[in-house]
Amino acid sequence: MATILVLGGTRFFGKKLVERLVADGHSVTIATRGETPHSFGDTVEQLCFDRLDEVAFAKAVEGRTWDIAYDNICYSPDEAQVVCxxxxxxIGKLVFTSTMATYAPSAGKKVEADFDPLQYELRMGTRDDFTYGEGKRQAEVVFYKEATFPVVAVRFPIVVGEDDYTERLLFHVQHVLQQKPMAFVNVDARMSYITSDEAAAFLQWAGEHAQAEPYNATANGDYTLAEFIALVEEATGKRAKIALGGDDTTRSPYAVGADWYMDNAKATAHGFTFSQLQDWLPTLLATLVEAEQQ
Structure with a gap:
């Protein structure tokens, strides 16, 4: 049994991670602001504080140690430095939830070496000072340059599932069902995906087995946005209304200008078995369509 701290574990893949850890008999502590009720009952310990309040954070962890910590909600170098x-x-090890957005969209499949935090210039700041992707890059830089504990940075692509609170995948289902236009920049761009269940499984694996370095974590396979749109059309039984450019109401959350997909060969070689994208994305889309039509 390991002692485990999870920063951000009450929704989406963070919640599923906690469920997996508890089911495997680990002693789990979740750290949240306490504003959202959790469903774990007395199976976990809860620490309530705002991670942006360093004094409260310090008081909550004073005198405590954990074998593994997961940070699912770090978005800036300032926050990463406080964790350090x-x-x-x-802690004995940190698993940091990073992102595919550490890589800029460009032709070709991204490998971990395409972004090396040890070779990247550090700029301190809060989450308001950076884009999402740059904030995660800078957080990785801090963790790999300043932490005395081992760090595994898990770079996820778009995470999808029935429980996705961002509703980015649902956006496409709703727009096609309602015959609303969707705007894209490049429908030939390829993208990667992973389910919230698989993301949680990978995070657990990373804590237990991964070496202290970055890993891409994505399902096997990819689709161009045109192929993705065709899957949505098949699930809905309707033709999508596609536009280029668009505005904030019509622009797809997946409207990238170039390829944005990742290679998972490193994690695969180290022992994690990923799902096949084509085995579950059409089924997930059909499930979302059915829920919308009820």
Whole structure:
């Protein structure tokens, strides 16, 4: 049994991670602001504080140690530096939820070496000072340059599932069902995906087995956006209304200008078995369509 701290574990793949850890008999502590009720009952310990309040964070972890910590909600170098200050000497390993957005969209499949945090210039700041992708890049830089504990950065692509609170996948289903236009920049761009269940499974694996370095974590296979749109059309039984450019109401959350997909060969070689995208994305789309039509 391991002692495990999870920062951000009450929804989406963070919640599923906690469920997996508890089911495997680990002693789990979740750290949240306490604003959203959790469903774990007395199977976990809860620490309530705002991670942006360093004094409250320090008080909550004082005198505590954990074998593994997961940080699912770090979005800036300032936040990462606080984790380093407060958890150095208190944890045996950190798994940081990073993102495919550390890679800029461009032709070709991304491998981990395409972004090396040790070779990237550090700029400190809060989450308001950076785009999402740059904030995650800078957080990785801090963790790999300043942490005294081992760090595994897990770079996820678009995470999807019935429980996706962002509703990015649902956006496409709803727009086709309602015959609303959807705007894209490049329908030939390829993208990667992973389910929330598989994301949780990978995070657990990363904590238990991964070496202290970055890993891409994505389902096997990819689709161009044109192929993705065709899957939505098949699931809905309707033709999509596609536009180029668009505005905030019509632009697809997946409207990238170039390929944005990843290679998972490194994690595969190290022992994780990924799902096949074509085995579950059409089924997930059909499930979302059915829910919308009820």
């Amino acid at each position: 200050r407060l958890l150095n000497g208190r």
